[in-house]
Amino acid sequence: MLMITDPSGLIILISSLIMYLSIYIMLSVSTNIEYGFTGIPNLGKTLFYFMGAIVAARIVILVYDPIIGAVNPFDAKTAVMRTSYAIQNPPLTISIFILTTILAIIISGVLGYLASYPAISLREDFLAITLLIFGEAMRIFVRTYEPIVGGVFGISGIPGPLIWFEPKPLASLIYSSICMIIAVIVFLLLESFLNSPLGRVLKAVRDDDLVASVFGKDPIKVRALVLTIGSGIAGLAGALYTFYSQAVFPDDFVPPFTFFILAMVLLGGVGNNVGTVVGAVLLSLFERFSQASMLELLGIRIGFDISYFRYMMIGLLIILVLMFRSQGMIPEKPVKTPLYEILLRRFNTGTKRQEKVNENNI
Amino acid sequence: MLIIEEALRQVVSSLLVSVFYSTAAVGLTLSFNITKIANFAHAEYITIGAYVGAILTLIGLDPILALIAAAGVASIVAVSTDEVFYKPLYKRGARPLQLFVASIGVGLFLRYLMSLYADIGDLLFLSSRFSQQPLFYLGHGAVTNLHLLSIALFVLFIGFLYSLISKTKIGKGMRAIASNPELALVSGIPVWKIRRIAWLIAGFAAGLAGVLWSYYTSINPETGWRMLLWVFSASIIGGFTSIWQTVLGGFIIGYSENMVMWFLNSLFNIDPAYKPLIPYGVIVITLLVRKPPALLR
Numbered sequence: 067m068l069m070i071t072d073p074s075g076l077i078i079l080i081s082s083l084i085m086y087l088s089i090y091i092m093l094s095v096s097t098n099i100e101y102g103f104t105g106i107p108n109l110g111k112t113l114f115y116f117m118g119a120i121v122a123a124r125i126v127i128l129v130y131d132p133i134i135g136a137v138n139p140f141d142a143k144t145a146v147m148r149t150s151y152a153i154q155n156p157p158l159t160i161s162i163f164i165l166t167t168i169l170a171i172i173i174s175g176v177l178g179y180l181a182s183y184p185a186i187s188l189r190e191d192f193l194a195i196t197l198l199i200f201g202e203a204m205r206i207f208v209r210t211y212e213p214i215v216g217g218v219f220g221i222s223g224i225p226g227p228l229i230w231f232e233p234k235p236l237a238s239l240i241y242s243s244i245c246m247i248i249a250v251i252v253f254l255l256l257e258s259f260l261n262s263p264l265g266r267v268l269k270a271v272r273d274d275d276l277v278a279s280v281f282g283k284d285p286i287k288v289r290a291l292v293l294t295i296g297s298g299i300a301g302l303a304g305a306l307y308t309f310y311s312q313a314v315f316p317d318d319f320v321p322p323f324t325f326f327i328l329a330m331v332l333l334g335g336v337g338n339n340v341g342t343v344v345g346a347v348l349l350s351l352f353e354r355f356s357q358a359s360m361l362e363l364l365g366i367r368i369g370f371d372i373s374y375f376r377y378m379m380i381g382l383l384i385i386l387v388l389m390f391r392s393q394g395m396i397p398e399k400p401v402k403t404p405l406y407e408i409l410l411r412r413f414n415t416g417t418k419r420q421e422k423v424n425e426n427n428i
Numbered sequence: 429m430l431i432i433e434e435a436l437r438q439v440v441s442s443l444l445v446s447v448f449y450s451t452a453a454v455g456l457t458l459s460f461n462i463t464k465i466a467n468f469a470h471a472e473y474i475t476i477g478a479y480v481g482a483i484l485t486l487i488g489l490d491p492i493l494a495l496i497a498a499a500g501v502a503s504i505v506a507v508s509t510d511e512v513f514y515k516p517l518y519k520r521g522a523r524p525l526q527l528f529v530a531s532i533g534v535g536l537f538l539r540y541l542m543s544l545y546a547d548i549g550d551l552l553f554l555s556s557r558f559s560q561q562p563l564f565y566l567g568h569g570a571v572t573n574l575h576l577l578s579i580a581l582f583v584l585f586i587g588f589l590y591s592l593i594s595k596t597k598i599g600k601g602m603r604a605i606a607s608n609p610e611l612a613l614v615s616g617i618p619v620w621k622i623r624r625i626a627w628l629i630a631g632f633a634a635g636l637a638g639v640l641w642s643y644y645t646s647i648n649p650e651t652g653w654r655m656l657l658w659v660f661s662a663s664i665i666g667g668f669t670s671i672w673q674t675v676l677g678g679f680i681i682g683y684s685e686n687m688v689m690w691f692l693n694s695l696f697n698i699d700p701a702y703k704p705l706i707p708y709g710v711i712v713i714t715l716l717v718r719k720p721p722a723l724l725r
Contacts (some may be wrong), residue, residue, distance in 0.1 A: 160553060195657075195664075199657060199712075202657065203705055206705060209701075382533075384530065385533040
């Protein structure tokens with residue numbers, strides 16, 4: 067039985083669902099191009115996601131604090147001053163938003179490239195562990211070194227681009243829809259990238275990097291490129307999420323979060339972005355509806371911390387999927403472009419060749 | 429000399445954690461060599477050992493008996509996770525990467541199962557009833573009965589493992605499987621039996637480290653997970669092949685994090701919360717400079 071009666075509560079609920087879904091789509095699809103297409107198990111996803119969040123927080127501090135004359139950027143008074151200043155300056159909030167998302171992509175991408183350097187020649191599982199260690203090192207550094215985002219207690223009062231918009235529920239719905247549109251654009255761009263000749267190289271490197279290097283493709287360069295792209299997308303997601311939650315807490319960026327994203331990829335389909343999106347939808351619904359606050363809304367009370375139960379189920383899901391359906395719900399499909407291109411080219415040059423192609427393809 | 433006395437305190441306390449890291453890391457190295465799984469669920473064997481040991485001492489069992497029982501439970505858990513999860517996957521031809529991801533799943537499952545149990549039973553922070561008594565002092569460092577117990581057990585365990593691997597037929601089989609599993613199977617080595625023994629020992633090592641940890645300080649369901657990256661660092665420094673190098677790796681990690689942090693803290697007043705960064709740095713340096721061949725593609 068639902069206890070939601072007023073429409074604004076419902077709108078906030080829906081917009082939070084859309085928001086988390088768009089973040090999870092971006093993160094899981096970027097994990098999929100690394101893990102599914104190229105065979106790089108990037109367990110340091112939180113590192114790049116966190117970097118996006120840090121970029122957002124730092125740019126907001128850099129722009130607002132000199133104007134409002136804040137002394138300590140991390141205390142509650144400054145947060146209130148920033149928010150009230152942002153409400154009076156809509157163009158400023160929007161231009162900061164655009165600048166930040168672009169910078170977050172670039173900085174996280176560069177970080178991904180740098181992180182790939184010491185790790186790329188390692189065996190796959192040790193590559194994963196090394197990236198996980200980078201992520202943890204970053205988190206521990208940021209939560210201890212206060213001048214970055216305020217240490218353990220984090221920073222709040224990061225005004226979103228639509229903070230001046232009234233009514234509030236509608237603003238959050240619009241913002242989450244924008245994020246969803248960005249997620250769809252990311253998805254479409256990646257699909258066209260993965261169906262290009264370069265996209266086929268990724269799978270070649272994953273399946274056998276010796277063969278790929280025989281054909282003149284440098285596996286190390288390909289892996290570095292994919293890590294750069296994946297990290298850029300994760301940074302974008304981090305910046306977008308920061309403007310939604312309007313706060314950054316270093317302890318949100320822990321390894322189990324990465325495992326959760328990985329579970330989406332494994333469940334939906336390794337090497338298939340459509341499947342990954344399906345996995346992201348299913349697991350983000352599971353995640354949203356297994357929050358204690360959500361269960362209370364539905365009238366259910368439990369005597370223990372539900373997040374333990376959630377992560378336990380994620381662990382079980384990873385094992386079961388690997389044991390019984392290791393290709394995921396929607397298995398990997400062959401790359402589309404070459405067949406289309408070959409068929410079209412042959413179709414134009416004559417029917418005799420066309421028959422031959424058809425025979426070969428059957 | 430205050431500085432020397434303080435340094436001795438660090439030396440004495442680092443010795444204990446180094447022993448814990450080394451013990452757990454030896455188990456990890458062993459199971460990695462036999463199965464080629466970089467086992468993330470190793471952390472959970474540590475936690476299970478710690479919890480079982482602490483609970484057994486709390487209901488009044490003798491610490492030594494509790495220790496053996498808890499390590500036994502951890503090794504049974506290790507064998508059963510292999511029988512239920514890893515072995516079927518391996519037989520279906522799963523690649524090392526998939527086995528690694530499966531071990532993450534197993535780890536998550538076990539860790540949060542224990543968290544649920546601890547949350548419901550109100551055991552989220554637990555201290556065992558082992559009382560540490562100082563035997564004598566080195567500077568400011570108190571050498572306790574726990575030091576004696578841990579080091580004795582550690583030496584016994586390493587000695588046992590060394591003689592098992594170098595002297596017995598089982599050890600010969602282990603070395604054969606480590607270098608080439610298919611060839612070992614073809615030449616009639618009881619691969620599955622040896623695999624079971626390896627998991628038993630790996631679980632026992634992790635459980636031992638866990639129980640000793642629970643005697644040392646208070647525990648929570650994340651104890652093993654917090655230790656895991658340190659244990660991995662020790663094994664990575666050891667190149668994931670040799671037991672002696674892994675032991676050395678454990679001592680390098682244990683001493684570097686405490687001594688270097690103490691040094692930086694007293695000289696440059698650096699916050700001890702940065703401590704985890706030291707082993708991480710050591711790992712990166714190892715990977716860049718030493719390039720252990722077992723860890724490369």
